[in-house]
Amino acid sequence: MANTGQAEGTHKGYEMPPYTVDWSDGPRELRSYGPHILAEVRVAGGRSGAIQTGFSLLAGYIFGGNAEGEKIAMTVPVAQSPEADHWVVSFMMPARFTKDTLPAPRDARISFIQAPASRQVVERFSGLPETTDLASRAETLRTWATAQGHDIIAGPHFYFYDAPMTLPWNRRNEVAFTLR
Structure with missing residues (x-):
């Protein structure tokens, strides 16, 4: 269990x-994220189809x-979160942009969100996760975080x-929850 300070600013370039690691123990970390801008889409249906559709829409946007x-x-990571009857897929926009300086999307399904500073509990893992594996990992992390006294407000x-x-x-894959 360590306070590890500033996290790396890039992954494979x-x-x-932006985040700092407040605490770590093996694959689990408590992170404090700085504000950043997300481009996101909401996609109905199952997780696998949603990430393919969402990734394609967002990749099309950033590739011109x-x-x-x-x-x-x-940028990384590609993020995916369940929300009611759909999935939210997002890309972080490079730090050099503001919401006002980003080029307008051609596809109305893409929106820009100013993600506020947040604190998250995160668990890192490798492999090719399937939906059931992700759900199991999320439930295990949720149970652990709750037992540690953390108040989860969003996620997985x-x-x-x-x-x-x-x-x-x-x-490199991760499951995370936003904490109060």
């Missing part, structure tokens, strides 16, 4: 949301499918850091 035709750097959030061709044991 891709910009990540926006009003200015501007290419925007890829699932974070995926690596390209599809990355070998399963080299993948």
Whole structure:
């Protein structure tokens, strides 16, 4: 159990949301995230289809499918969270942008959200997680966090850091909950 301070700012050269690690024990961390901008879409249906559709829409936007035709750097992680009867898929926008300086999306399903500073409990794991595996990991983390006295206010959030061709044991995945 350690206070590990500032987290890395990139993963394999891709910009990540700003955060510090307040506490860690093995794969679990308590993180304090700084504010950042998310481009997100809401997709109905199952998790696998939602992440494919959401990723395609957001990738199209950053690869020049926006009003200015501007290419925007890829960031990590690709985030996915269940919400009622749909999934929210999001990409963090590079820190050099504000909501006012981002190119307008051509697809009305893409919206920009100013994510406020937050505190999250996060557990890192590798592999190719299936929906049932993610649900099990989320429930285990929720149970642990609650037993530790943490007040969960949102989540689970699932974070995926690596390209599809990355070998399963080299993948960085995370499950997280936002705390009060």
